[in-house]
Amino acid sequence: MFAAPLRAELVVEDDTGRRVQLPQPARRIVSLAPHVTELLFAAGAGARLVGVVAYSDFPDAAKALPRVGGYSNVDMEAIAALRPDLVIAWHSGNRDAHLDKLAALGIPVFLNEPRSLDDVARSLETFGRLAGSDEAGHAAAESFRARRTELARRYGKRPPVPMFYQIWDDPLMTINDEHLISDVIRLCGGRNVFGTLAQLAPAIGIESVLAADPEAIVASGMGEARPEWLDRWKRWPGLSASRAGNLYFVPPELIQRHTPRILDGAAQLCEFLDAARAKRGVR
Secondary structure, X not given: OOOOOOOOOEEEEOOOOOEEEEXXXXXXXXXXXXXXXXXXXXXXXXXXXXXXXXXXXXXXXXXXXXXXEEOOEEOHHHXXXXXXXXXXXEOOOOOHHHHHHHXXXXXXXXXXXXXXXXXHHHHHHHHHHHHOOHHHHHHHHHHHHHHHHHHHHHHOOOOOEEEEXXXXXXXXXXXXXXXXXXXXXHHOOEEEXXXXXXXXXXXXXXXXXXXXXXXXXXXXXXXXXXXXXXXXXXXXXXXXXXXXXXXXXXXHHHHOOOOOOHHHHXXXXXXXHHHXXXXXXXX
């Protein structure tokens, strides 16, 4: 159990504005989200990880770490047995009840919630600071920012492509402009046709997609394979995306995780939207 000193040597503000105090950089970290695990490794803090949740599968070294349940069904006993001096959680993914129990145990909890590409870079720096790998975290953040800037230079000012990003098929789900993925869409010169919806990841109807008539549809699904439901949009040949053949797939681990690899997904998305632009006037 963590015993807070009278005067903390490390004070960091998490993504909800809470102050997290540690007597020294963390030595035993538990990650409660796959993207947090990946960010910690990228920030040079992989050696500090003692426990992770299910689907923490990148890099390969993460696969060998002890599991403490899933991000939505955390095993509190398993966490306590690992004697962490810091838990890094996902604000919108982990349950408040679990976080409250961790706080009751006296374990410091840092809440991470990246909503933009800038937030990903900032998370790398913050995680490096929390784990005492400041230099590695800063270097990873600068490399990320440089690559993002180059993608923005190449694609950001090209003619906009109205697009629909489909997270899932049943229920049919998308994202609004507050979501990290919409920041990727903007980076590539795209326009999210459902960006103004109130919810971060709202459920919508097929009729709404047909009415919005996106020029491109991009889907992710659950794994590395293109989901079969993406091609169901061909049932509506009058839909602009179907008529032009602009039905694209980006693997979810490359665009739905808040990690440096999201720029790999961004590069794919930018190329797809460029392909859609090239088809204009050619149909």
